[in-house]
């Protein structure tokens with residue numbers, strides 16, 4: 001019988017709906033969900049340094065670097081970007097990887113300015129004019145509701161104020177800490193040999209192109225961009241943000257976007273919305 005790995009239940013949420021992800025995973029499912037030991041290493045370093053202390057504007061007095069780098073430590077042999085660990089991310093690498101995906105998507109874990117990020121490419125420009133029923137992924141821009149079901153606003157409202165929040169060259173980058181308990185979990189990403197390569201519209205909890213938090217099974221849809229709200233953990237203030245939608249699991253809301261731009265073919269993050277990443281520290 002295949003070895004099984006036990007997922008930790010969310011505190012006080014042991015009975016929370018975890019969809020088709022049971023509390024035990026066999027090895028194949030474990031690998032499919034993209035857990036990597038490097039996540040633990042990164043978590044430990046963040047714990048030592050303190051999140052706020054490393055979230056400094058790149059290019060400023062910290063001597064930071066705007067470029068987003070691949071992060072594949074521990075997955076050098078399994079991730080499609082395994083040979084590019086700590087090399088700058090380029091759009092071309094995502095486009096090439098997406099060419100082997102039936103949905104036209106690709107994703108990778110990364111590090112930007114010392115914080116964990118996830119970058120997803122969606123062949124939106126190519127697919128947006130085609131029928132949704134063909135399973136070709138495209139971005140959807142929607143309204144958002146908070147964890148109580150209250151209407152928050154529409155992604156377009158924020159994007160009109162700052163167009164840089166729109167996907168750049170069909171790429172979108174999000175902060176890589178789960179909104180549930182701030183895991184840096186090693187995300188399920190398309191496409192790789194362990195992940196179902198399928199897409200459905202609407203941001204629901206079906207389709208395979210989800211980011212999956214291994215810690216307590218939260219799912220996020222990187223193709224659905226919405227407005228939502230969260231809380232600064234240090235001072236309790238609330239803020240609205242542009243993010244990707246939570247599709248299921250105990251996470252209360254989706255993950256915030258980090259706007260990007262391309263410098264030639266290199267993906268660079270823009271440090272304009274640091275407040276959005278304060279829900280963990």
Ligand code: FES
Pocket residue numbers: 010178179180181182183185213214215216217218249250251
């Ligand atoms: S930290 Fe609990 S689901 Fe991600």
